Amino acid sequence: MSALKRVQQWATFARIWHVYDAKWQNPFQSSLLLKKYLMGMHKPIYHPMNDCGDHVIVINSKEIALPGDEWKKRVYFHHTGYPGGATWTLAWELHSKDPTMVIKKAVYNSMDGNLQRRYTMQRLHIFPDENVPEELMKNVSNQIRGIKPVPKRLDHYSEQEVKEFPKIIDYPKDYVLR
Amino acid sequence: MNSLLRIVKNAPNIKNIQARGVSLTTQLNLKEIREVQEGKTLTIYGETVPSPREPYLIKNENPHVCPLCALGMEVKHTDVLILSQFLRSDGCMLPKRITGLCNKQQKKISSLVTMAQKAGLMPNLNPANSKKDPSKRFQWKKYNKYFDESTIDQKKNHKKLIEFS
Numbered sequence: 456m457s458a459l460k461r462v463q464q465w466a467t468f469a470r471i472w473h474v475y476d477a478k479w480q481n482p483f484q485s486s487l488l489l490k491k492y493l494m495g496m497h498k499p500i501y502h503p504m505n506d507c508g509d510h511v512i513v514i515n516s517k518e519i520a521l522p523g524d525e526w527k528k529r530v531y532f533h534h535t536g537y538p539g540g541a542t543w544t545l546a547w548e549l550h551s552k553d554p555t556m557v558i559k560k561a562v563y564n565s566m567d568g569n570l571q572r573r574y575t576m577q578r579l580h581i582f583p584d585e586n587v588p589e590e591l592m593k594n595v596s597n598q599i600r601g602i603k604p605v606p607k608r609l610d611h612y613s614e615q616e617v618k619e620f621p622k623i624i625d626y627p628k629d630y631v632l633r
Numbered sequence: 634m635n636s637l638l639r640i641v642k643n644a645p646n647i648k649n650i651q652a653r654g655v656s657l658t659t660q661l662n663l664k665e666i667r668e669v670q671e672g673k674t675l676t677i678y679g680e681t682v683p684s685p686r687e688p689y690l691i692k693n694e695n696p697h698v699c700p701l702c703a704l705g706m707e708v709k710h711t712d713v714l715i716l717s718q719f720l721r722s723d724g725c726m727l728p729k730r731i732t733g734l735c736n737k738q739q740k741k742i743s744s745l746v747t748m749a750q751k752a753g754l755m756p757n758l759n760p761a762n763s764k765k766d767p768s769k770r771f772q773w774k775k776y777n778k779y780f781d782e783s784t785i786d787q788k789k790n791h792k793k794l795i796e797f798s
C-alpha cells in the first residue's frame with residue numbers, strides 16, 4: 456500500500472470533530488442537520504452497520520431560538536413509573552433548568568430508536584456557552600454552517616450606522632421629534 | 634348637584650383658551666423638545682432643528698404609491714434599521730398621517746415591529762421604565778425567539794382593496 460493510499464485509508468475511517476454554533480438556531484431544524492454528521496450519513500462509506508459517525512460539539516446552546524410562542528407551548532412529558540408520577544414541563548422551564556436539554560432531546564428524537572442511538576448520542580457534546588474544554592476543542596477540524604442568519608440588535612449597531620442608513624420616510628415639516 | 638354646577642360655572646373660561654390657535658409667526662417646523670435645568674428653574678422649550686434624515690432620504694420615484702410600495706422590498710422582522718424609521722423613541726409606531734404609508738404597508742410594518750420587539754431586537758426603543766435587556770424579561774419571554782413573516786394575515790386588507798377598486 457502506497458503512502459498516499461495509506462493516508463487516504465486513515466482519513467476515511469478517522470472520526471472528525473465538528474463544531475456547531477447554536478446561537479439563534481432552531482434546535483429542531485438543527486437536529487436534522489447534526490444527526491447526519493453524528494451518524495456519518497454525509498460520508499460515501501455510510502452504512503447503518505458501519506460505525507463511521509463523527510463527533511459534534513454544539514456551543515452556545517443557551518442562545519437557541521424557538522419560533523413564535525413555542526417556548527411556552529412545547530411540553531416535555533416525563534413519567535417516573537409510579538402512580539401520579541407524570542410531569543409536564545414547558546420548554547422554557549426545561550431550558551431554565553438545563554440549557555443543553557432542549558437541543559439534546561431534539562437530536563435524540565430525530566433519530567430512529569435502535570441500539571445505535573445511545574452510542575451516537577455519546578458523540579454529541581453540548582455546551583451552554585463558548586467555554587469548551589481545551590482537550591475537546593483541539594480535535595475540531597470543521598465548523599458546521601448555521602441554518603439561520605443571526606439577527607443583529609438595533610443597539611449593537613453604531614450610532615453612525617443607524618444615522619446613515621438610507622431612509623424611506625422623512626418627518627413632516629411640522630413634526631415634533633420625540 | 635347644585636354645587637357641582639356652580640363649580641363648572643365658576644371654572645375659567647375654556648372657550649378663550651381654545652381660541653388662541655392662530656399665530657402670525659411660522660409655527661410649523663420640525664421641532665425637538667429640550668429640557669434645561671438651571672438651579673430650581675426647569676426650562677422646557679421647542680427648538681427648530683433640520684431633519685436628520687434629509688441627506689439619507691431615498692427619493693420616491695413613483696409618487697402615486699407610498700414610499701415603501703415604490704421600493705418594492707421584502708422587509709423582514711430582523712431588518713431593524715428599516716423598522717426603527719417608523720418608530721418613536723419609546724418604540725411606539727408612528728401614525729399613518731406621519732409615515733405616509735398605505736393601509737396595507739402600515740399594517741404590515743406594525744406587525745413586523747411587534748415581532749421585532751417581542752424578539753428583543755430593538756431594546757433601546759422602549760418606554761423609559763422598561764428593562765432594556767431582553768434576557769431579564771419575565772419567564773419564557775427572556776429566551777430568543779423568531780417569527781415567520783408569512784403568518785401575517787393580509788387577507789383582510791386584500792379584501793378591502795378589492796372592494797375599493
Ligand SMILES: [Zn+2]
Pocket residue numbers: 698699700701702703734735736738
Ligand atoms: Zn403602499
